[in-house]
Amino acid sequence: MTTFGRGLLIVALLTALYAAFAALRGARGGGREWVVSSRRAIYALAAVLTAAVIVLESAFVRSDFSFGLVADNSSTTTPTFYKLTAMWSSQSGSLLLWVWVLSLFSAGVLFATKRRLREIVPWATAVLAGLATFFCALLVFKVSPFTSIANPPTEGAGLNPLLRHPSMMFHPPMLYSGYVGFAIPFAFAIGALAVRRVDAEWIRATRRFSLIAWTFLSIGILLGARWSYSELGWGGYWGWDPVENASLMPWLVGTAFLHSMIVQEKRDMLKVWNVSLIAGTFTLALLGTFLVRSGILDSIHAFGASTVGGWFLGLIAVVVAGTAALIVSRLPHLRSERRIDSLLSREAFFLLNNLVLVGLCFVVFWGTFFPLISEAVTGHKASVGPPWFDRYTVPLAVALVLLSGIGPLLAWRRVTLAQVRRLFAVPAAIALVTLAGLALFTDASSSPASLVLFTFGAFTIASVAGEFWRGIRARRLVSSEGPGTALLSVVRRNRRRYGGYIVHAGIAVVLIGVAASSAFNHQVDVRLVPGQSADVGGYHVRYLRPTSSVSNEKLAFGAVLDVRKDGKRVALLRPSRSYFPSLDMRMGPIGRFFGGESTSEVGLKAGLRRDIWTAMQPDLSALQPGIRAGNKQLANAGPKAQAFAIAFLATSYQQKSPAATFRLIVNPMVTWIWLGGIIGLGGALVALWPSALASRRRITSLYAARLGRELSRARA
Amino acid sequence: MDPHRKRSIRLAIALGVAVVLAGALIYTSFSAATEAQQPSQLLASGKQGKSYELTGTVAAGSVRHQGDVLLFRVRDRTGSASVPVRYTGEIPDPFREGREVIVKGALSNGQFVAERDSLVTKCPSKFKKKNSQ
Numbered sequence: 001m002t003t004f005g006r007g008l009l010i011v012a013l014l015t016a017l018y019a020a021f022a023a024l025r026g027a028r029g030g031g032r033e034w035v036v037s038s039r040r041a042i043y044a045l046a047a048v049l050t051a052a053v054i055v056l057e058s059a060f061v062r063s064d065f066s067f068g069l070v071a072d073n074s075s076t077t078t079p080t081f082y083k084l085t086a087m088w089s090s091q092s093g094s095l096l097l098w099v100w101v102l103s104l105f106s107a108g109v110l111f112a113t114k115r116r117l118r119e120i121v122p123w124a125t126a127v128l129a130g131l132a133t134f135f136c137a138l139l140v141f142k143v144s145p146f147t148s149i150a151n152p153p154t155e156g157a158g159l160n161p162l163l164r165h166p167s168m169m170f171h172p173p174m175l176y177s178g179y180v181g182f183a184i185p186f187a188f189a190i191g192a193l194a195v196r197r198v199d200a201e202w203i204r205a206t207r208r209f210s211l212i213a214w215t216f217l218s219i220g221i222l223l224g225a226r227w228s229y230s231e232l233g234w235g236g237y238w239g240w241d242p243v244e245n246a247s248l249m250p251w252l253v254g255t256a257f258l259h260s261m262i263v264q265e266k267r268d269m270l271k272v273w274n275v276s277l278i279a280g281t282f283t284l285a286l287l288g289t290f291l292v293r294s295g296i297l298d299s300i301h302a303f304g305a306s307t308v309g310g311w312f313l314g315l316i317a318v319v320v321a322g323t324a325a326l327i328v329s330r331l332p333h334l335r336s337e338r339r340i341d342s343l344l345s346r347e348a349f350f351l352l353n354n355l356v357l358v359g360l361c362f363v364v365f366w367g368t369f370f371p372l373i374s375e376a377v378t379g380h381k382a383s384v385g386p387p388w389f390d391r392y393t394v395p396l397a398v399a400l401v402l403l404s405g406i407g408p409l410l411a412w413r414r415v416t417l418a419q420v421r422r423l424f425a426v427p428a429a430i431a432l433v434t435l436a437g438l439a440l441f442t443d444a445s446s447s448p449a450s451l452v453l454f455t456f457g458a459f460t461i462a463s464v465a466g467e468f469w470r471g472i473r474a475r476r477l478v479s480s481e482g483p484g485t486a487l488l489s490v491v492r493r494n495r496r497r498y499g500g501y502i503v504h505a506g507i508a509v510v511l512i513g514v515a516a517s518s519a520f521n522h523q524v525d526v527r528l529v530p531g532q533s534a535d536v537g538g539y540h541v542r543y544l545r546p547t548s549s550v551s552n553e554k555l556a557f558g559a560v561l562d563v564r565k566d567g568k569r570v571a572l573l574r575p576s577r578s579y580f581p582s583l584d585m586r587m588g589p590i591g592r593f594f595g596g597e598s599t600s601e602v603g604l605k606a607g608l609r610r611d612i613w614t615a616m617q618p619d620l621s622a623l624q625p626g627i628r629a630g631n632k633q634l635a636n637a638g639p640k641a642q643a644f645a646i647a648f649l650a651t652s653y654q655q656k657s658p659a660a661t662f663r664l665i666v667n668p669m670v671t672w673i674w675l676g677g678i679i680g681l682g683g684a685l686v687a688l689w690p691s692a693l694a695s696r697r698r699i700t701s702l703y704a705a706r707l708g709r710e711l712s713r714a715r716a
Numbered sequence: 717m718d719p720h721r722k723r724s725i726r727l728a729i730a731l732g733v734a735v736v737l738a739g740a741l742i743y744t745s746f747s748a749a750t751e752a753q754q755p756s757q758l759l760a761s762g763k764q765g766k767s768y769e770l771t772g773t774v775a776a777g778s779v780r781h782q783g784d785v786l787l788f789r790v791r792d793r794t795g796s797a798s799v800p801v802r803y804t805g806e807i808p809d810p811f812r813e814g815r816e817v818i819v820k821g822a823l824s825n826g827q828f829v830a831e832r833d834s835l836v837t838k839c840p841s842k843f844k845k846k847n848s849q
Binding site: 161162232233234235339359362363366367370371374377378380381382383384385387388391392525527597598599600615617619621661663 | 719723737738741742744745746748749750751752769781783784804805806807808809810820833
């Protein structure tokens with residue numbers, strides 16, 4: 001079966017090469033049939049890669065350890081859900097995922113533009129096919145997901161236990177779909193530049209793909225944060241780790257692009273800026289993939305040094321140099337006649353928002369690559385920590401929240417001061433009331449940055465609510481609908497606008513959660529024995545008793561914690577630590593069950609106002625004599641005797657009333673981050689949902705065009 | 717003032733602000749950064765009390781728990797020089813002898829006293845075994 005998989009990849013490589021060749025031939029006047037053929041080749045590519053993914057996935061499901069990838073990342077005891085998702089826990093598997101998603105997106109966009117953008121599409125197809133060729137070549141020549149093992153082992157190494165978390169399994173495909181999705185608008189931007197058709201047509205044709213890509217990337221980032229919070233034992237969701245930053249950078253620039261492309265659509269401005277932004281977004285997406293896979297920066301994610309770094313650097317260099325050359329050579333066509341008329345206009349605020357986002361990206365970029373920069377400048381590798389990032393990103397994020405509340409309310413071209421007063425009087429009043437309330441009744445003023453962010457967040461949410469209210473009122477003036485129906489029809493008539501508003505509110509909620517949880521959390525690390533207790537953030541936590549459990553997959557040692565506030569029980573939490581057996585027999589027949597990978601299972605009581613987060617590290621030193629004795633006496637014993645010994649050790653742990661180190665955190669408003677994410681996702685879906693109105697309009701215009709053609713033909 | 721001139725002035729101001737901000741960013745990044753050192757470098761030229769980022773692998777047989785304190789030695793990736801580390805705080809899940817780690821702290825009497833929660837352990841690459849061809 002591995003040979004079949006390898007064969008499929010070779011067919012995919014040839015198909016992608018052919019698609020690129022046919023597209024170029026069609027683009028350079030070779031005739032329409034070449035363009036059609038290249039499109040069909042992309043469909044074929046998607047089909048072939050889908051088959052390759054199915055071959056690999058079915059090997060995972062069958063636990064076919066003659067596949068090297070399966071033996072390394074799965075085992076018979078791995079739950080089926082994790083078997084299905086173990087494909088992308090390895091380098092070659094995740095590269096296969098990348099190119100598979102790329103082929104699906106490419107097929108989708110070429111299907112959608114079948115009868116549109118006749119000049120641009122061939123070039124865009126060539127770019128997409130070129131990218132697919134690169135990744136297929138990587139999979140065929142460099143890192144094959146279909147390596148075979150001559151003498152398959154009876155048991156695989158299993159999935160890295162740290163990755164066994166539902167959000168971790170969806171995180172990579174979401175992130176990759178986001179990265180890859182931005183390839184679509186990028187390819188069409190290149191196509192538009194190549195044929196000098198730089199009006200907003202390419203943006204309109206790929207708008208939905210940009211939005212889908214952005215949505216996937218956002219979900220991916222939030223899932224990563226969620227995983228870090230609930231699976232890693234440190235209790236945070238963001239640590240300015242290079243690989244986290246790698247996913248944030250394309251998100252920031254992509255967000256800027258989503259806004260500035262509206263300016264080009266409506267006002268025919270910012271053309272150079274837009275092609276630069278989308279090229280930047282896609283380059284950063286490639287860089288993100290590269291950073292995870294190259295190991296050039298010290299990160300917990302850098303899975304050792306990798307062999308594909310050089311290839312990626314080459315691709316990034318080609319993308320950057322090619323795009324820059326193309327933009328420079330097309331500068332005369334990209335000039336806009338229009339200028340920004342007034343600083344008090346929507347386009348001016350969109351531009352300002354763009355500058356803040358790009359500024360944020362620059363900060364993140366500089367901090368992330370600082371080890372390399374400093375080594376080049378001073379000869380010493382040095383790095384900057386979270387405080388440095390916070391110093392710059394906090395004020396910029398605060399500014400962003402404010403801008404997201406102002407920009408959408410302003411009209412294009414020019415707004416008078418009187419209009420500004422009318423639009424912002426209520427939101428500003430609400431913001432001031434919030435500020436006064438927080439300053440008087442809470443201790444929020446101990447963190448000025450958070451206080452400002454809460455105030456601006458209230459302002460943004462209020463101004464978004466105001467827009468909805470104005471829309472409903474206007475609707476009810478012209479129709480006899482009730483408020484609920486009026487809301488629905490207003491949103492339905494302008495999905496993008498109202499979807500965008502909802503996203504703005506969602507992001508304000510996310511940032512409020514981030515500010516509250518990072519400024520006002522309480523954390524203690526304590527060592528307790530059963531019966532002892534500790535206080536954290538007004539809560540009284542008592543270590544009631546130790547627990548232990550044995551399953552065929554892992555051993556777990558945990559604790560039952562009684563959390564009380566003012567004497568009343570708030571929660572009973574059960575943090576624990578799981579030990580996955582090592583395959584290294586040198587640790588001894590018993591020792592290997594304790595010496596393998598271990599992961600923290602967090603005990604969490606989540607709430608709207610605060611989370612109570614607990615993790616524990618058991619002290620297993622009391623078990624060491626037993627483990628050593630077991631290693632000696634049971635070296636040649638059967639698995640049954642070993643299982644008995646392990647069960648005995650696990651039970652004796654409970655009786656020894658062992659000490660354990662606990663991390664206890666009271667974290668305010670973390671739930672708001674996830675809620676804000678869900679609100680934002682809802683907004684994105686509203687904006688993305690196919691509008692019946694728009695498709696009706698499209699069909700009408702198609703008919704009108706055909707009618708016009710027939711009429712002119714009849715006249716001639 | 718004619719609009720063209722007004723625009724150029726605006727542009728100049730915006731560019732000026734951007735340059736100043738970028739300058740501040742770059743300047744502070746150099747002053748706020750912590751130098752990364754391998755144990756051998758630290759032993760040869762490390763200054764007492766100065767903050768460093770120590771990188772290397774956890775030496776075999778060196779990990780000991782002393783209540784809340786974790787004691788271990790960090791060894792050069794290639795070579796035998798090693799430094800004793802005294803660490804408190806959260807121990808990352810993949811932490812183990814032989815793993816690559818990064819830990820922030822300062823030298824004090826020959827011992828590297830780490831900042832709380834500054835230990836980073838790289839994901840094990842052992843999940844890539846050699847038997848697949």
